[in-house]
Amino acid sequence: MADQWQPGITTSSLRYRSELLQKLRNFFYQRQVIEVDVPVLARSTVTDSNVESIKSEVSGGSGYLQTSPEYFMKRLLAAGCDDIFCLGKAFRDAESGRRHNPEFTILEWYRCGWNEHQLMDEVAELITQLTDLSAQEGLSVTKRSYGECFQSVLGVDPHSAELSSLRQLAVTVGSQSWAQESRANCLDLLFSLAVEPQLSDGLVFIYDYPACQAALAQTHLNTHNQLVSRRFEVFFNKMELANGYMELTDAEQQRQRFGKDCDQRRASNKPELAIDEKLMAALDHGLPPCAGVALGVDRLLMQLQGATSIDQVMAFSWPRC
Amino acid sequence: MANYSTNEFRSGLKLMLDGDPCSILENEFVKPGKGQAFSRVKLRNLKTGRVVEKTFKSGESLEGADVIDMDMQYLYEDGDFWYFMEPDTYEQHQATEQAVGEALKWLSEQDTCVVTLYNGAPLSVVPPNHVELEIVETDPGLRGDTAQGGSKPAKLITGAVVKVPLFLDQGDVVKVDTRTGEYQGRVKE
Numbered sequence: 001m002a003d004q005w006q007p008g009i010t011t012s013s014l015r016y017r018s019e020l021l022q023k024l025r026n027f028f029y030q031r032q033v034i035e036v037d038v039p040v041l042a043r044s045t046v047t048d049s050n051v052e053s054i055k056s057e058v059s060g061g062s063g064y065l066q067t068s069p070e071y072f073m074k075r076l077l078a079a080g081c082d083d084i085f086c087l088g089k090a091f092r093d094a095e096s097g098r099r100h101n102p103e104f105t106i107l108e109w110y111r112c113g114w115n116e117h118q119l120m121d122e123v124a125e126l127i128t129q130l131t132d133l134s135a136q137e138g139l140s141v142t143k144r145s146y147g148e149c150f151q152s153v154l155g156v157d158p159h160s161a162e163l164s165s166l167r168q169l170a171v172t173v174g175s176q177s178w179a180q181e182s183r184a185n186c187l188d189l190l191f192s193l194a195v196e197p198q199l200s201d202g203l204v205f206i207y208d209y210p211a212c213q214a215a216l217a218q219t220h221l222n223t224h225n226q227l228v229s230r231r232f233e234v235f236f237n238k239m240e241l242a243n244g245y246m247e248l249t250d251a252e253q254q255r256q257r258f259g260k261d262c263d264q265r266r267a268s269n270k271p272e273l274a275i276d277e278k279l280m281a282a283l284d285h286g287l288p289p290c291a292g293v294a295l296g297v298d299r300l301l302m303q304l305q306g307a308t309s310i311d312q313v314m315a316f317s318w319p320r321c
Numbered sequence: 322m323a324n325y326s327t328n329e330f331r332s333g334l335k336l337m338l339d340g341d342p343c344s345i346l347e348n349e350f351v352k353p354g355k356g357q358a359f360s361r362v363k364l365r366n367l368k369t370g371r372v373v374e375k376t377f378k379s380g381e382s383l384e385g386a387d388v389i390d391m392d393m394q395y396l397y398e399d400g401d402f403w404y405f406m407e408p409d410t411y412e413q414h415q416a417t418e419q420a421v422g423e424a425l426k427w428l429s430e431q432d433t434c435v436v437t438l439y440n441g442a443p444l445s446v447v448p449p450n451h452v453e454l455e456i457v458e459t460d461p462g463l464r465g466d467t468a469q470g471g472s473k474p475a476k477l478i479t480g481a482v483v484k485v486p487l488f489l490d491q492g493d494v495v496k497v498d499t500r501t502g503e504y505q506g507r508v509k510e
Contacts, residue, residue: 050352051355094328094358095352095358097349097350097351173376174375175375177378178376181378185357189359189376193351243355
C-alpha cells in the first residue's frame with residue numbers, strides 16, 4: 001500500500017540499531033572470535049518440522065533461504081575454524097506478528113571446547129554490557145533448569161509426567177485441539193502460555209530442556225537421573241531471545257534425528273525436504289566439541305528500547321516490503 | 322458457512338466455538354523458536370457476552386458463524402417480544418428479552434439500533450449511543466442550584482435510572498450516553 005512507504009523505525013532508533021550492531025561486532029572482535037559471512041541461499045535447508053524455509057529458484061534448480069547460519073557455520077567448524085560468529089539475516093516462512101518477521105537479523109556464535117554453561121555466562125556478559133550502555137539499571141540474571149521452572153508453575157515434572165496428563169493440562173490452558181498432540185508440542189504450549197508469563201524480568205536462562213526437544217543438542221542425565229537435552233533458552237523480560245546447545249557431534253545420532261524430522265513432515269503433510277548431505281559429511285569428518293547459540297537481534301532491540309512491536313525496531317518489516 | 326484458518330483470524334471475525342457464535346477480539350501469533358506455531362485468540366461469546374481465551378494450532382480452522390450486524394428500527398413490544406424492522410425491506414424481526422438485554426432500558430419506538438442476527442434471528446441489540454428521554458420520577462428540582470454540581474437519581478420513561486443535576490424536574494427531557502449510562506445534558510423543548 002502506498003501509505004506504507006515509510007519505515008517503521010524512527011531515525012533515532014535506526015541510529016541506536018546501527019550502534020548496537022557495531023557493539024555486537026566489537027564484543028567478539030575484542031575476544032578474537034572471527035566474523036564469518038556465510039550464504040543465506042543454499043541448495044538444502046533444515047528438516048525441522050516446525051521451521052519453514054522460503055523456497056526459491058536458482059539457475060533452474062531449487063534454493064532455500066537459510067533459517068539460520070548454523071549448518072554453514074558447523075561446516076566451517078568441521079573444517080578447522082576456531083571460534084566464529086555470524087551477524088546476518090535469516091528467513092522463516094509463515095512467521096509474522098508482533099514478535100516475528102519472516103526476515104530477521106540473527107547473531108549466532110560458536111565456542112570450541114566450551115560447554116553450554118560457559119556459553120550462557122558469555123551471553124549474560126554480552127547483554128549486561130549492552131544494557132549498561134543503554135543506562136538500564138541493574139539487569140538481573142537468573143539461571144534455572146527447565147524441570148524446576150516448569151514444576152514450580154504447573155506442579156508437574158515435565159520430564160517424567162505421563163503424556164496423558166500433559167495433554168490434559170494443555171487442553172485446559174489451550175483448547176480441545178491439544179488432546180492428541182505430541183509430548184513436545186504440549187510442553188511448548190504449556191511453557192509458552194503458563195510458564196513464560198511467570199518468569200522474572202531481566203535475563204533468565206533456562207537449561208536442560210526436555211530430551212524430546214533436543215534438536216541439535218547433546219543429551220545427558222540431570223541431577224535427578226533423567227535424560228534431558230543440553231539445550232538452553234534465554235528470556236529477556238519474559239520474551240524468548242536466544243537458543244543454545246552443547247552441540248551434538250555424533251553424526252549417526254544426528255542423522256537419526258533428521259530422519260525423524262522427515263517422518264514428522266510427512267505425517268503433517270508438510271513439504272518433504274532432503275537432509276543436508278554436505279552438513280552430514282562435515283559431521284562425519286568431525287565437529288570439534290563446542291557450544292553454540294543463536295540470538296534474535298531485533299528482539300534484543302525491542303527489549304533494550306521497550307518497543308512493543310518488531311516493526312518499531314527494523315527499517316521495513318514485511319507489511320512494508 | 323466457510324471455515325477460517327488461523328492465518329485468516331483477525332479481530333471482528335465471527336466464528337463458531339463449542340456451538341456458540343463468537344467474535345474475535347484479539348489474535349496473537351505465538352511461536353517458540355524450535356516449537357510449533359500457534360494462535361492465541363481472545364473471543365467474545367456473542368450469546369453470553371463472556372470473553373474467553375483459546376489457543377489453536379497454526380493452520381487449524383474453525384467454522385464461520387452466520388452472524389451479521391444490521392441497522393434496524395425499533396417498532397414496539399408486545400410483552401413477549403420486541404419488534405425490529407429492516408429499513409430497506411421492511412422485514413420485521415422479533416427479539417427475545419434475552420437478545421434485547423440491557424438495551425431494554427433505553428429503547429424508544431423509532432430508534433435505530435444495531436441488531437446482530439445469528440442464523441437470521443436477533444441475537445443481541447445495541448441501542449443508539451445517545452438517546453433523549455423524559456424524566457418521569459425524581460425529587461423536585463432546586464431552582465438556581467445549577468452551579469453546585471450535585472446530582473440525584475432520576476427515573477426515565479423507559480425505566481432506566483440515571484444521575485442528573487439537582488435543578489432538573491419531572492417532565493424534563495435529558496440526553497444520555499447509553500454506553501456509560503451517563504447524563505449528557507438537558508434537551509430544551
